[in-house]
Amino acid sequence: MAGFDLEHYLVHCRDLTNKALDDALYPGGDGDPGRLREGMRYAVLNGGKRMRPVVTIATCEACGGTPQQALPGCCSLEMVHAYSLVHDDLPAMDDDSERRGKPTVHVAFGEGPAILIGDALLTRAFEVLATGEAAYGPVLAQAVVILAREAGIDGMVGGQALDMQHGQGITELGVLEQVHARKTGALYAAGGAMGALLAGAEPKTVEAMRTWGLKFGIAFQHADDVLDDDQVALRPQALARVDELVAECNALAEPFGDKAAALHALAGWVQKRAHTAAAGDLAQD
Amino acid sequence: MAGFDLEHYLVHCRDLTNKALDDALYPGGDGDPGRLREGMRYAVLNGGKRMRPVVTIATCEACGGTPQQALPGCCSLEMVHAYSLVHDDLPAMDDDSERRGKPTVHVAFGEGPAILIGDALLTRAFEVLATGEAAYGPVLAQAVVILAREAGIDGMVGGQALDMQHGQGITELGVLEQVHARKTGALYAAGGAMGALLAGAEPKTVEAMRTWGLKFGIAFQHADDVLDDDQVALRPQALARVDELVAECNALAEPFGDKAAALHALAGWVQKRAHTAAAGDLAQD
Numbered sequence: 001m002a003g004f005d006l007e008h009y010l011v012h013c014r015d016l017t018n019k020a021l022d023d024a025l026y027p028g029g030d031g032d033p034g035r036l037r038e039g040m041r042y043a044v045l046n047g048g049k050r051m052r053p054v055v056t057i058a059t060c061e062a063c064g065g066t067p068q069q070a071l072p073g074c075c076s077l078e079m080v081h082a083y084s085l086v087h088d089d090l091p092a093m094d095d096d097s098e099r100r101g102k103p104t105v106h107v108a109f110g111e112g113p114a115i116l117i118g119d120a121l122l123t124r125a126f127e128v129l130a131t132g133e134a135a136y137g138p139v140l141a142q143a144v145v146i147l148a149r150e151a152g153i154d155g156m157v158g159g160q161a162l163d164m165q166h167g168q169g170i171t172e173l174g175v176l177e178q179v180h181a182r183k184t185g186a187l188y189a190a191g192g193a194m195g196a197l198l199a200g201a202e203p204k205t206v207e208a209m210r211t212w213g214l215k216f217g218i219a220f221q222h223a224d225d226v227l228d229d230d231q232v233a234l235r236p237q238a239l240a241r242v243d244e245l246v247a248e249c250n251a252l253a254e255p256f257g258d259k260a261a262a263l264h265a266l267a268g269w270v271q272k273r274a275h276t277a278a279a280g281d282l283a284q285d
Numbered sequence: 286m287a288g289f290d291l292e293h294y295l296v297h298c299r300d301l302t303n304k305a306l307d308d309a310l311y312p313g314g315d316g317d318p319g320r321l322r323e324g325m326r327y328a329v330l331n332g333g334k335r336m337r338p339v340v341t342i343a344t345c346e347a348c349g350g351t352p353q354q355a356l357p358g359c360c361s362l363e364m365v366h367a368y369s370l371v372h373d374d375l376p377a378m379d380d381d382s383e384r385r386g387k388p389t390v391h392v393a394f395g396e397g398p399a400i401l402i403g404d405a406l407l408t409r410a411f412e413v414l415a416t417g418e419a420a421y422g423p424v425l426a427q428a429v430v431i432l433a434r435e436a437g438i439d440g441m442v443g444g445q446a447l448d449m450q451h452g453q454g455i456t457e458l459g460v461l462e463q464v465h466a467r468k469t470g471a472l473y474a475a476g477g478a479m480g481a482l483l484a485g486a487e488p489k490t491v492e493a494m495r496t497w498g499l500k501f502g503i504a505f506q507h508a509d510d511v512l513d514d515d516q517v518a519l520r521p522q523a524l525a526r527v528d529e530l531v532a533e534c535n536a537l538a539e540p541f542g543d544k545a546a547a548l549h550a551l552a553g554w555v556q557k558r559a560h561t562a563a564a565g566d567l568a569q570d
Contacts, residue, residue, distance in 0.1 A: 033449070033450045034447075034449055036438055036442065037438060083404075087400050087401075091377075092375075092396035112378045115378060115400065116446055120442045122408065123433050124437055126432075126433045127429070127430055127433030130427075137423060138425075140429075144414075144425075148409065152408040152412060153408075157401050158405075161401055165319055
């Protein structure tokens with residue numbers, strides 16, 4: 001969409017989400033055994049881009065809702081995303097000691113507390129999402145089901161297991177996309193579906209926005225792969241797949257007219273990111 | 286309550302819960318990367334007593350509901366309880382290699398998978414609880430909030446952190462009870478509140494049943510302590526406290542008349558258990 005200021009939109013969504021997360025996370029200090037509250041804040045309030053909330057707000061607006069309506073979905077998604085990183089970084093998993101230039105949670109707080117901090121974040125995510133039933137009515141229980149399904153064994157957790165099973169040796173784009181769809185795409189799918197649901201959309205529209213989020217999430221991850229030297233063999237195929245997925249996203253957003261300006265801008269941004277990376281890479285050759 | 290067949294009631298509640306859990310957990314086999322589905326079943330379908338579901342069904346019946354109505358609460362509680370044991374048994378936490386005579390989940394499935402199996406169970410708990418909104422209406426979102434609150438930082442996870450902080454050296458009954466209230470009592474409180482909520486009870490009644498569950502859970506844990514040689518110094522105080530808590534439980538159940546027969550029987554059973562243990566112990570001296 002010509003004239004849509006995506007840069008400003010991203011900052012706006014990020015600021016709204018950060019404020020809501022700050023409110024939703026407990027302060028640390030006295031009465032914080034094991035420093036769990038402090039650890040929850042450390043894990044979540046980390047300068048992230050908040051792309052999942054951006055998708056949630058954008059689909060909510062496409063369906064006629066406001067950014068405020070989308071916030072329970074935004075906060076719950078970021079807490080789930082943050083818990084998954086805390087657990088993935090553990091010695092028994094990826095054993096990472098640094099994230100965004102800071103010590104990972106188990107390095108800063110200890111391994112036992114890191115397990116509990118992740119558990120507490122996952123639990124708090126559902127509490128935050130389901131609170132406010134007076135304002136939203138029965139859709140909140142549906143939102144919980146959506147988030148749980150996409151975050152669980154058939155979504156993100158299952159994707160993590162699939163990734164562990166394959167290790168570093170994925171050489172087929174189809175297999176890579178299966179991992180992306182579950183490990184990354186699932187939470188974007190949840191964002192799309194929850195954004196629509198919290199705007200009061202019909203089930204058919206919720207499902208369309210779920211698909212938009214899923215395809216966007218996979219495209220986003222493929223675009224990252226284009227930048228990743230480990231996946232150099234799959235680069236041309238990944239680039240072609242980004243183009244396809246972006247076209248499918250745009251077709252899904254089409255019926256929503258001008259209200260879907262942010263959705264079109266986000267899809268265009270991922271496509272441009274992938275092509276710019278590929279061009280830069282060619283220039284380096 | 287004279288004439289109430291508690292033994293039969295416990296078996297009936299356990300069978301109902303086991304059947305519902307078996308239906309709610311995914312079969313393993315093909316398409317089970319990392320054996321997560323198999324591990325979820327291994328962790329949950331373990332021959333447990335299902336005391337939390339018993340409390341949930343008993344409060345549901347006290348409020349005029351049926352055992353069937355309580356089942357989403359029963360399944361979600363057992364999944365949360367099971368996930369907490371899987372994570373507590375990890376090397377970074379209590380480092381236990383055996384539970385109920387079988388290898389713990391991380392021993393049987395690996396440490397990374399055990400973290401994910403716990404995460405998947407916690408996530409599935411909320412999905413199971415929030416599914417079926419058509420039959421229950423908006424109370425399901427409230428049930429999610431209750432479970433998340435009792436299972437999270439101000440409940441079970443916080444109790445675990447408190448326990449880690451104190452280690453083995455608790456010498457005051459008041460401190461011990463704080464740990465029991467959060468680490469054990471919180472899930473019983475959730476069972477009491479959810480049982481009432483799923484029966485369609487008023488907020489005041491839900492709160493009363495929450496308190497019943499909390500007091501019952503603490504009494505249950507104190508009764509266990511009476512049997513535990515590590516807590517021998519606190520034994521007489523713990524026994525006196527069981528009597529107080531049971532009296533408070535019975536007072537809370539009183540207004541529900543005959544519908545609270547199971548609640549009275551359960552409280553009486555815990556009291557008898559504690560006193561029998563204490564008498565056995567005296568006999569050994």
